[in-house]
Amino acid sequence: xxxxxYWDQDAVMILDQRKLPxxxxxIPCRDMKRVISCIKTLAVRGAPAIGVAAAxxxxxxxxxxxxxxxxxxxxxxxxxxxxxxxxxxxxxNLGWAVERVLALAAAAPDDVPTIKAMLRRESEIMLAEDxxxxxxxxxxxxxxxxxxxxxxxxxxxxxxATCGYGTALGVxxxxxxxGKKVKVIADETRPLLQGARLTAWEMVAExxxxxVAPDGAAGALMDKGLVDLCLVGADRIAANGDTANKIGTFNxxxxxxxxxxxxxxxxxxxxxxxxxxxxxxxxxxxxxxGEVLAFAGRRSAAAGAQAINFAFDVTPNDxxxxxxTEAGVLRPPYNRSxxxxxxxxxxxxx
Amino acid sequence: xxxxxYWDQDAVMILDQRKLPxxxxxIPCRDMKRVISCIKTLAVRGAPAIGVAAAxxxxxxxxxxxxxxxxxxxxxxxxxxxxxxxxxxxxxNLGWAVERVLALAAAAPDDVPTIKAMLRRESEIMLAEDxxxxxxxxxxxxxxxxxxxxxxxxxxxxxxATCGYGTALGVxxxxxxxGKKVKVIADETRPLLQGARLTAWEMVAExxxxxVAPDGAAGALMDKGLVDLCLVGADRIAANGDTANKIGTFNxxxxxxxxxxxxxxxxxxxxxxxxxxxxxxxxxxxxxxGEVLAFAGRRSAAAGAQAINFAFDVTPNDxxxxxxTEAGVLRPPYNRSxxxxxxxxxxxxx
Numbered sequence: 037x038x039x040x041x042y043w044d045q046d047a048v049m050i051l052d053q054r055k056l057p058x059x060x061x062x063i064p065c066r067d068m069k070r071v072i073s074c075i076k077t078l079a080v081r082g083a084p085a086i087g088v089a090a091a092x093x094x095x096x097x098x099x100x101x102x103x104x105x106x107x108x109x110x111x112x113x114x115x116x117x118x119x120x121x122x123x124x125x126x127x128x129n130l131g132w133a134v135e136r137v138l139a140l141a142a143a144a145p146d147d148v149p150t151i152k153a154m155l156r157r158e159s160e161i162m163l164a165e166d167x168x169x170x171x172x173x174x175x176x177x178x179x180x181x182x183x184x185x186x187x188x189x190x191x192x193x194x195x196x197a198t199c200g201y202g203t204a205l206g207v208x209x210x211x212x213x214x215g216k217k218v219k220v221i222a223d224e225t226r227p228l229l230q231g232a233r234l235t236a237w238e239m240v241a242e243x244x245x246x247x248v249a250p251d252g253a254a255g256a257l258m259d260k261g262l263v264d265l266c267l268v269g270a271d272r273i274a275a276n277g278d279t280a281n282k283i284g285t286f287n288x289x290x291x292x293x294x295x296x297x298x299x300x301x302x303x304x305x306x307x308x309x310x311x312x313x314x315x316x317x318x319x320x321x322x323x324x325x326g327e328v329l330a331f332a333g334r335r336s337a338a339a340g341a342q343a344i345n346f347a348f349d350v351t352p353n354d355x356x357x358x359x360x361t362e363a364g365v366l367r368p369p370y371n372r373s374x375x376x377x378x379x380x381x382x383x384x385x386x
Numbered sequence: 387x388x389x390x391x392y393w394d395q396d397a398v399m400i401l402d403q404r405k406l407p408x409x410x411x412x413i414p415c416r417d418m419k420r421v422i423s424c425i426k427t428l429a430v431r432g433a434p435a436i437g438v439a440a441a442x443x444x445x446x447x448x449x450x451x452x453x454x455x456x457x458x459x460x461x462x463x464x465x466x467x468x469x470x471x472x473x474x475x476x477x478x479n480l481g482w483a484v485e486r487v488l489a490l491a492a493a494a495p496d497d498v499p500t501i502k503a504m505l506r507r508e509s510e511i512m513l514a515e516d517x518x519x520x521x522x523x524x525x526x527x528x529x530x531x532x533x534x535x536x537x538x539x540x541x542x543x544x545x546x547a548t549c550g551y552g553t554a555l556g557v558x559x560x561x562x563x564x565g566k567k568v569k570v571i572a573d574e575t576r577p578l579l580q581g582a583r584l585t586a587w588e589m590v591a592e593x594x595x596x597x598v599a600p601d602g603a604a605g606a607l608m609d610k611g612l613v614d615l616c617l618v619g620a621d622r623i624a625a626n627g628d629t630a631n632k633i634g635t636f637n638x639x640x641x642x643x644x645x646x647x648x649x650x651x652x653x654x655x656x657x658x659x660x661x662x663x664x665x666x667x668x669x670x671x672x673x674x675x676g677e678v679l680a681f682a683g684r685r686s687a688a689a690g691a692q693a694i695n696f697a698f699d700v701t702p703n704d705x706x707x708x709x710x711t712e713a714g715v716l717r718p719p720y721n722r723s724x725x726x727x728x729x730x731x732x733x734x735x736x
Contacts, residue, residue: 057688226600237688247692250576251601252634256699284602287637338407341586342597349606
């Protein structure tokens, strides 16, 4: 599998996902600005991948700060961290990663070279952890997948949305590794076609059968009994289980409820934001209308038309059958199960 | 407004909607085969337009039959009619138009030139009737539109889907003509982008504000209170009110119910099929997967991926707030209201 991002000496190498599936191109980032640009333009996307990219970008920022006095260095670093935090608003993993790096910088010895080295090491740990978390999450989730099943997914919650293996697609991978026969239906996911381009690409590479469907197809597919379960990722999960994910996810959840199909969210606990009580408080990014009006640089909509381009929607918790995390499969009431899982996780880390 | 189709002497001129909004090109059809090809390839689309195109195509077929004996002529004509009926499976207006033309041919005097002339005249009547029906339907529907309203629509149920004025967009036009301030949000409607290409084009031409949204946006838009009502067309309405329409429509209806937004279907009574008791019995066309795997003629999906391409879904009657027809606004229980409206209509015609 092509890596989503990695360290090449002092450069953060970011796979340019905008060019997939046609071309495999890495963008070498030697400063934080370049990493932020990759995040904003979706060269790297997916909440867990954004989190680790942010940590790596901050390492680059930290390395460039000339101050030798730790207090001065930390003050300048904190200012850089706010720039990174503002790169995209919805994925909470971005803020989570920034906090984690800032906490480490604060706790590190008062020696700038040591802080820099620790940050670099921390970013490498976060990358490795992310893959391990996805594998754990995948094993838990695989138990929910029937021996023979068709999974409907939306956007790309795969290896490409993470540092490897994936969340929703990690569950698919783990189920296949456990000997289950899994087929995937990938919503193409307009406007940027992460399903058709990225999810389909990952599944083809794994030899897992995959069919692309238009985003409007959930009702017809479920009516025809073609879907056994829905599996999606998340950009932010509120304390009550309301889940922000790529625009269109809410439709799958509603159709799943209507048709008695289970609807599962797969995400690391770093995507759970206990500070946001409910989904209506999750900031929803609005992106360039041009993404909707055109495709691959060609205008598709009538001249003179405007466009609305919310990048995410919020699936209410009552439609979520379970949330699959590295700590296990969490069930409603989510206020309790999410808080408990996060508390245990903090203990383990501390 | 550019006409959808018209008679130019002995040719049926069909606007090639595949080329819109870029180019305005008419396809001259001098035989039925060409008309069938236009219907199959969606050069002409939209249930009411397909119905009239079918009638016009049958006139071309009838004109070419050499038999001078009325019985022989009628037998050959009936065979041609079956070819036309098979052009596309879901829109019931196609079968309705074929039946209407066959009934006229059967009832006409036993003289081939007279039959031919009567069929030609009938096709002209059907075209004019369709526009008049849409205007009547629009007036009824406009009463349901608030003085200031944003309408979410799907696919194109406009002038281009009919012989003029439109069904769902006919309601929008009538509301605007009645002095109401209406904005339209047009789902782009993958895979063939009838919303982004055709609905947006029609609304821009009328000076009605229009914004294109991805098909997955209904939940986010309604969550944010941006939609006052949904207005869609129909390809076939079963006797119980279950409604087949462009894939993705069902999502709008479910979201509308969840958010307390009215969901209206606008269609002529020729779209109501009392012979189909419920939506699960409506044949759903499956089209070329290539439509989903590509975008505006360019491959967009990963190589090796398959696709699922149902052209329609069926919105269950419990999600339909009302059905707007030329006979008025019909309410549940639809088994009764649809049958009554169709019965009155038959009396009027007879």
